[in-house]
Amino acid sequence: MDSRTVALMRTTFKAVAAEEGGPERLARSFYAILFTDHPHIRDLFPAALDAQRDRLVKAIGFVIDRLEEPGALLPFLAQLGRDHRKYGVTAEHYAAVGESLQAALRGYAGTELWTDEVERAWRAGIGLIAETMMSAAEQEDTPPYWTGTVVEHRAVLSNLSVVRVRLDQAMRFAPGQYVSVQIPARPRMWRYLSPATPPTADHEVEFHIRAVSGGWVSPAVVGHTRVGDKWLLGAPMGGLGVPRNTRRKLLMVACGTGIAPLRAQLMAMTQRRSNPKVHLFVGGHHPCDLYDLPALNDLALAHKWLTVVPVVESDENPWWHCESGEPEPAYPGLAERRVGQIGKVVAAAGPWPEHDVQIVGSPSMVQTTKFRLMAAGTPAEHIRHDPLF
Ligand SMILES: Cc1cc2nc3c(=O)[nH]c(=O)nc-3n(C[C@H](O)[C@H](O)[C@H](O)COP(=O)(O)OP(=O)(O)OC[C@H]3O[C@@H](n4cnc5c(N)ncnc54)[C@H](O)[C@@H]3O)c2cc1C
Incomplete structure (x- = not known):
């Protein structure tokens, strides 16, 4: 992506997101436009959108900050695309999200900031992001999500649990990566958790979860997880890891x-x-x-x-x-x-x-x-x- 396009996207996003309450308003407007213009997409999202809004704006900010670092951004987007297969998203969904985001940004930027050149920059940027995610998803031959059964739930502190899940099929993840998880009590509320063990021969994954007070999902995991519960796991993400034969301390x-x-x-x-x-x-x-x-x-x-x-x-x-x-x-x-x-x-x-x-x-x-x-x-x-x- 050329530096002019990047600069235009960054300037508009920063102008909107830097305002008092800007991120919250942008996210509200985005979801309102998305669900009005494409009502069938509402079913992909949880009933409560408060945590979702915060994450959306942070995720856009994360991508915008890395637009000039393709070595870091493209693998991240590819992982995100593989992870998004769990929602069953299609090219039509990507297009709807892209249009709604542009409409929300246009609404807040105003005519002075939102010029034709800015519009073209956002169209090109969003197109590249969607293309990278979709093409990674298409090339993937693993399941869109993994199913597993809770085989152990241990309360190690009053607000912290260790949960072991046995997956129905192997997941190739690198130790240090994280996965999104959905528990039965909180449908469509996926949350990232980091496996605390490397992959094992019997496909067991251990998670450590702290209950965040006021949180939607983590208190439910710590308070109500039972052996036998069925969990869903998305594709592995993240780049932490230690290369073999490294000499660096x-x-x-x-x-x-x-x-x-x-x-x-x-x-x-x-x-x-x-x-x-x-x-x-x-x-x-x-x-x-x-x-x-x-x-x-x-x-x-x-x-x-x-x-x-x-x-x-x-x-x-x-x-x-x-x-x-x-x-x-x-x-x-x-x-x-x-x-x-x-x-x-x-x-x-x-x-x-x-x-x-x-x-x-x-x-x-x-x-x-x-x-x-x-x-x-x-x-x-x-x-x-x-x-x-
Ligand atoms: C890469 C990654 C890996 C993660 N790995 C783990 C893991 O291994 N174990 C684990 O327990 N959690 C992990 N998390 C955090 C987890 O994904 C959830 O964000 C967390 O459990 C809160 O979810 P919730 O639904 O209970 O809260 P939400 O309903 O999402 O949030 C409710 C409120 O709590 C705030 N909040 C969210 N998280 C925190 C926090 N950590 N501390 C204080 N306030 C918070 C939110 O801003 C919001 O205001 C990870 C997050 C990321 C990004």
Whole structure:
């Protein structure tokens, strides 16, 4: 895509999205136009669209920011196209979405900003995005989605569950990738989750899910998942991973369930003959939040290349945490627990100028940690994370 087209798309999108309440209004207008002009498309979306709106605008922003990086954008769009097969979308749906998005943008940009040249730029940009997604979907020979049965549900914290799902057929995913998941209690509300284990011979996938208060899906997973429930999984997405035979040292930073895609990669690395040195910082608010330390302790004890550093913001458990009365378990494989904000702790333990870095957690944790590492001398191009939506 030429730089003039990119600049025109970026300027209009930023002008609309930067306004107070702009993203929300743009998304509302887009869905209103889409469902009025193409009412049959409404069935593809969940009844409640609030979370959907936020994600839509973030996803458009993510794509717009990468229009001049085809090496990163095209594989992302191809994955998105393969994932969208789960909705049964057709070329007609892509066209309807493209037209409605342009109509919504035109409405907010106004005649001064929305010139014929801007219109052509958006048409070309949306056409390229749709073409990339559709062509990746057409070339794919895997199922549009995978079906699986919950075989275990373990509450590891009051608001965090480990769920194991046995798929009816193999899914080839790379450890570190994520998949969209639909549970029976929340039809059409797909949410991304990261497998916490590499692919297994019996097609079992483990997920770690934290209940986000006020969320539509995660509290239902943690509160109501039963063995025997049928889950649907979309095609794998994301680019985190450690190439075989790499010599570059690794720094991994996770908060909460962010540990899932990192431990999947570490577990896969244990099957390799040699590995670079890996430093993993795993964080939580309180000591009781560090639910996966037993598994990480085992990994670190068995593999000298791995150093695991637990980090907490407060060294005390909160008053509402029910202590078992037992002393805290000792984890001889782990480094001493550090106290502080995880980005600060990791940056202070550096410098990490030569390391490949992966950060996984909430959007704010990822941004803050990335900022701290860059300020401490880690080049931005060494730092990877999943899209923040
Ligand atoms: C690449 C990727 C991988 C992910 N992997 C996992 C995983 O392995 N395990 C897991 O538990 N979650 C994971 N998530 C988050 C998950 O996809 C959902 O966003 C999350 O479970 C909330 O969904 P919900 O339906 O409960 O909340 P929604 O109904 O979607 O949101 C309700 C409200 O909560 C806010 N919100 C959403 N997520 C969070 C959050 N994390 N913290 C604070 N507020 C939030 C929303 O902005 C909204 O205002 C991942 C997300 C991404 C992008």
